[in-house]
Amino acid sequence: MSEKGKHIKLEDNSELSKNIFDVPEGYFNSLQSRLIENSESLLQQSDELKKLPFEVPTNYFDELTDSIMDKTIGAETKVIPITHQLWFRVTAAAASLVLVASFYFLLPNQAEADHSLTDISNDTIIEYLNAQQHSNENIFDGLDSLDLILDDIIAEELNVFADVLSTNTELNYDFEYFDY
Amino acid sequence: MEVLEEKDLLREFKEPSTKERAFRELVAAYQERIYWHVRKIVISHDDADDVTQEVFIKIYKHLDDFREDSQLFTWIYRIATNEALNQLKKIKRRTSVSIDDVHGELDNHLTHGGLISGDEIQMKLQKSLLKLPEKQRLVFNMKYFDDLKYDEIAEITGTSVGALKASFHLAVKKIEQDLNND
Numbered sequence: 171m172s173e174k175g176k177h178i179k180l181e182d183n184s185e186l187s188k189n190i191f192d193v194p195e196g197y198f199n200s201l202q203s204r205l206i207e208n209s210e211s212l213l214q215q216s217d218e219l220k221k222l223p224f225e226v227p228t229n230y231f232d233e234l235t236d237s238i239m240d241k242t243i244g245a246e247t248k249v250i251p252i253t254h255q256l257w258f259r260v261t262a263a264a265a266s267l268v269l270v271a272s273f274y275f276l277l278p279n280q281a282e283a284d285h286s287l288t289d290i291s292n293d294t295i296i297e298y299l300n301a302q303q304h305s306n307e308n309i310f311d312g313l314d315s316l317d318l319i320l321d322d323i324i325a326e327e328l329n330v331f332a333d334v335l336s337t338n339t340e341l342n343y344d345f346e347y348f349d350y
Numbered sequence: 351m352e353v354l355e356e357k358d359l360l361r362e363f364k365e366p367s368t369k370e371r372a373f374r375e376l377v378a379a380y381q382e383r384i385y386w387h388v389r390k391i392v393i394s395h396d397d398a399d400d401v402t403q404e405v406f407i408k409i410y411k412h413l414d415d416f417r418e419d420s421q422l423f424t425w426i427y428r429i430a431t432n433e434a435l436n437q438l439k440k441i442k443r444r445t446s447v448s449i450d451d452v453h454g455e456l457d458n459h460l461t462h463g464g465l466i467s468g469d470e471i472q473m474k475l476q477k478s479l480l481k482l483p484e485k486q487r488l489v490f491n492m493k494y495f496d497d498l499k500y501d502e503i504a505e506i507t508g509t510s511v512g513a514l515k516a517s518f519h520l521a522v523k524k525i526e527q528d529l530n531n532d
Contacts (some may be wrong), residue, residue, distance in 0.1 A: 222390065
């Protein structure tokens, strides 16, 4: 059968549905940019628009530099560790002297102690040691209750901190928008 | 004073003996750009002053951790943008208004606040900008006033270049419409 007599169908004809039009290379990549450039016309026409209507006080930027340096480098050099501070060293030396003196005057003389024990009966010594043990147990009981009090205080402070964070979200804001 | 390259500046900052010189140079190089970037967002000089100082304190504290997988100036802009947006939240709380109404407060400062000058058209543009959503205003500021490239803005805001182009395009359309209507 000749070509002339062939019946052409539109449906399911991939040859006919092919796009015969072409665009310059990179056309679509630059289309968005060109649209933006065209729409910027009014704003681009006037250099006056690019000027900001804001002012700063006289010498502001010089003072800003000083203020920033003071709050960063300056703050760091001003922080002297407690162990390097004069008052701490003087107090520590005085406390050491008092401690040494206390040991010297308060510790019983060994010879005197040996001599005095010979005058005391064994019953009295046993009674004394029992009383001492009981007293030590009371001290440990006291320490346990002190721990409980401290735990309560810590829990209470943590709750206050959690409340503050939940009601003042800016305290938790860091890196909320962006990760540095 | 000889201007340090970015890598030299970072290296010198890590050395205790040259830390102060390096940081002073960084402050001198960036403080005005950062101040104006922040001022455009928060409008008031006092707020911009607070934020700028806070930005450099943060830079000082975190510069040792800067990973150098982005440019230093985009990292600094990122901190500044974050701090400025956070300042808007503080203004919102200070004035007990919603985040949308913060722009009303900023507009009020633009009209009645101190250290504001400029001619009518510049004021009009700033007032038009305050009608935009926050993201569009940010993108417009960085592209139009600061002449940053889209890929730089993308690095600062963590947004794709395509989305930024769309934001800028929308911002331009709205501003032109607003300027022509007035």
